[in-house]
Amino acid sequence: MVKREGMENLLLRYYEGDTTEDETILVEEWLEASEENSRIARQVQTIGLAVDMAQISSRLDVKKALEDVHRKMERKKVNRYQVLFRGMQRAAAILFIPLVISWSILYWSRDGQEIQMMEVRTNPGMTTSVELPDGTEVVLNSSSLLRYPSQFADDKREVKLVGEAFFSVAKDEKKFIVGTLNKSKIVVHGTKFNIEAYKESKKVQTTLVSGKVSFSYVNNGGRNDVMMQPGQKVVYDIVQEKVVVEKANVDVETSWKDGYLIFRNTPFEEILKSLSKRYNVEFILKKASLKQSSFTATFTKQRLERILEHFRISSNIHFRFVEDGDVNAERQVIEVY
Template sequence: MVEREEMEDLLLRYYEGVTTEEETIRVEEWLGTSDENREIGWQIQTIVLAANVAQVSSKLDVKKALSNVHRKMKREKVGSRYQVLFRGMQRAAAILFIPLVVSWCMLYFDKDVQVAEMMEVRTNPGMTTSVVLPDGTEVILNSSSSLQYPSRFSEGERKVKLLGEAFFSVMKDKKPFVVKALSGSEIIVHGTEFNIEAYKESEMVQTTLVSGKVSFSYFNRGKKENLMMQPGQKVVYDIAQERVVVKKVNVDVETSWKDGHLIFKNTPFEEVLKRLSKQFNVEFVLKNPALKHNSFTATFTKQRLERILENFRISSNIRFKYIDDGNINTERQVIEVY
């Protein structure tokens, strides 16, 4: 029982993005051991997501919402899922803002509520998280990303807004699923798996199609154009130049981040550093320009950054130096590369 309670507390911190690297590995290994563990993880994640319903809490009567939840739980035969969920909510009281949790519960159990509230999920630098949308679509968010979506989709379409990188497993439906990205670009699908990278600072939108079909919508000289993608293709949209490049890629390499892996196949060193920077929330300063011409092939599975850099040092004599500038306000560790 003590171990179960300890893991529930750890799961709360994990879905809030505040676990250490060791704790993150422990949680992910625990989640992978059984369906029951994954079910508990889903319940805890649901509680954490309730903390994003700030707009809901300002509009709903909290006492009325709590009374509504108790009434419905007494009236209906509550299964083990809801029992664990409600116990988890009580245990989360010291961490989560209770009015937010209660307000979300009212929306979840009371089907008469018609107003769709906007939800937002964010990931901290160096962390990933997953969320299940109202239609059953599964989304995995990469580091420093955010996803906005309604608490319920409209009758005509399913539309979300992404800033950063995410992997989508879209639930099939007659209603089109639309992902709004940077500079008016959109990805329109009906049921498929694809990856989108659209970080604001990069001024690029990159979409990789794993399965199914998607239409990539973008602006070209002020005019809206659509490009139909095929599985295994990657579209790179240069926002500044309004130019699109389509190329064939290895989808396992492009989407390996969602499983905690890093796969490089003849990958330019600058791209390697970029992916390491995003994965571990560090900043690399390339001091040896000649390294730009190097490419690498390697696979790393949930390894620490120090171990990965050591592999590069041994195999290619590349040296890394951690810089301490004494500035406690520095958000990311700086590493020089020689």
């Protein structure tokens, strides 16, 4: 039996095509040993495109790259997992942390010039960080998507976000614009702020840590702008097309990016939503009265079971992991009562 650390190293070499015949057999037997192993393998496959894309030429010859891969496949038989990785400059695969950062390149013409776009996605329950071409740092939360160009235009820096992210925007004369749901957008020059814009929530929430931003949103067919000050939070209701500006607890709103969960008199439903994002689980609240409860707590990097135990001991709240026999289910269901 290969130890965990040994399997990690073995898989790194396996996906780069550097394993011996015996090692290849060992890895493939592990992949076939369980559905969980196969699920992890499918996730790891997509990481093959995350090969220092930011350093690849903006004139990447995709056709030639594909031809090179096809030639290698014809010269030597390779298995279905290795095909995606051969011919790549470098591939980094972390097996036991099922994080997938998928990068894609899209091309279209604008004024006769070819434009390259990058796309980063995070798996449920995972976070990652990205540095944009201008030096802006972005931390992406669970189940989020960020799309941006490999080089910004001369007049503005613009990205698209679905999900949640924390931005530390590099100072520049060019405006930095984050477009998100329902044509809403945040316009900044140099600042730090958090945006939460998941499709299922039907809301866009922006918390400003420092600097100034303008929140622009659609209302009755027109466009309105709200200037924000540090420590403020804007909540945009997409359905009603209304905006509420309120004082924010910055530490609570942004703690996720540092691996913490901070709650300050936070409604229990909101706590469950945060835990759902962090641990990729689905909570079913069976006791309606719990919706009225609020809690204050700080969790660092505890396992979910430890956190749930905290609520059980302190507040007599019980949790039951639902087993439905579906090994392909993407999320664990937990009943709360």
